Amino acid sequence: MKNLLYIFVFLLGLTLQAQTGLYHSGNMQVHGNLGFHTNFINDSSFDQTEGLVGFYGNNVIQVLGNIPPTLWDAEMMVFDNILLQNTVNIANNFSFFQGNVLTPKDNQSVYLNFMDQGTSTGEDNPRKVTGFAAINNRDVFLFPVGDENALRTLTLNSEGVTPLAICAYFFENPLSPTSISASFNTANKVRDIGSVSDREFWIVQSDVPAQVTISWNARSGLGLIPNATFESIIAIGWSKASNQWIVIGNSAMSGDLTEGFLTTKTFVPSEYEAITFGTIPLPTDTFAVDYPTLGNYFLSPNGDGINDFLVIDGMEQSPNNTLMIYNRLGQKVFEKVNYVDEFRGMANAGSLYVNKSIGLPEGVYFYLVKLDDVGLEYTGYLFLDRQ
Incomplete structure (x- = not known):
């Protein structure tokens, strides 16, 4: 009877709208398991303290509404992805089983948000956040971000707790991105930079000084930069103050031109619109x-x-x-x-x-x-x- 009572109370706050999805305008909590097979529109408090919410199906599931729902545990098995038009907070864990979590790449205020203790599991190339992920009150976090085809994580290691940090990855030329209105001219750079990657970039925003770790692979095309060497690869960022690419610098790096990673020197991410890879200007450049x-x-x-x-x-x-x-x-x-x-x-x-x-x-x-x-x-x- 106890479980039936929870289900009854839960249904009082929900309205099933024809062809649009499940609309919530009550005071919903989950004390068990709840599965969504349709769109979810949240316009009221959904501050769950326990239980699992799952997203399942073959078609796109949208999360909409004006108030972000907070989920304790969540999982997805959606073959055609989840599209967030409303931020979703994760209090404990989000499990990627099938599909991507998509967010509007031109709207940095909508994201999959990992709260103070929020984590993710199961992310890899076919399942991740394609768009913006965020964290609250954290100092170290690996963002499970990428594009439609590849996981391209970014690790943020802050000098202190950051109230909010957001991150997204773009497999696009920063000179002419297709999914955002901003552009970052690869020819507009300080003279300490030889070349700027024309393949990919990340957006990461946080007001707390931090180091970030990003990686490259064969798709990144660093070996195609004329006269590039492994030793010439550097982290660079598009400065908001000067509207040009400037050197952030490396504190550590490993790999070769085909595959590797670097950790930046400490910088304030919110002072930059985007970060990517560049090369130092060698004489042969x-x-x-x-x-x-x-x-x-x-x-x-x-x-x-x-x-x-x-x-x-x-x-x-x-x-x-x-x-x-x-x-x-x-x-x-x-x-x-x-x-x-x-x-x-x-x-x-x-x-x-x-x-x-x-x-x-x-x-x-x-x-x-x-x-x-x-x-x-x-x-x-x-x-x-x-x-």
Whole structure:
């Protein structure tokens, strides 16, 4: 009789709406097992303290409504997935048996939420959260996220308890994602980054400083990045402050170009829109492969049309540059930002600038070139001939 009484009370708060699902507007609790084979619309308190709620069937089951239900234990065996249009809280455990939990990827406020002690079991490539998962009041958690075909977990290790953290994975080019309106230009990056992955990224948000661990596999395509090596792989993030990819950095990593993982340095996830893999700029990534040194130069500004002004090879590859020239005593005699063939043997800096009408004396000079666009610096010598 006790079990029948619970079922009776339970039914008082439910209305079965034709073709739409099970609508709850009462005060439901589960003290046993409850199975959903249809959509569930929750518009009232559902704060269960024990029992198992299961989702079963061959068709999509949606969870809708205005109030997130809280489930103690839950399991799913839905061949065509569960679609969350309303957050679902997990107090104890969520078991993945069949299907994915889908959430709207363009809405970070809807997620499968693992509460203070909430865990998950059974996640793998065919069953996981495809969209956003979240945690409450946790410091360490492995998010069971991925895309439609693969589990691509992210481990969050916070320096303290985080009241709320959310995470989702996207097997999409961050330059032109298909499931969100934001885009993260892979060409817009600090010069400490050589290449940005065009295959995948994660969104992770938490206000507490943390390290995250993410992995790559053959599908990630890191081996396809020109001149990439295992040692060149770094964690990078799209900075909300500067709207560009910046280096987060690694504290540990293991594997090779085909498969591996890295753990980031400590950062505040909410300061970044997205994180992914990048590479550090090796010489073979840049202009330096064609110009391993800029060489030494001969200058004879005598008006004969030959070597009358200093032309440095490859400077056109970096319009944002600086050229500085020093004499043998280390005194700066010339400086030009965004240099384009202006040096003709005349000083524009230092004490020798007062003699600009007669030009610099013949001899050997030392130059320093900074190429801001490619993140390189070069040094060399030039011989100034007054014959």
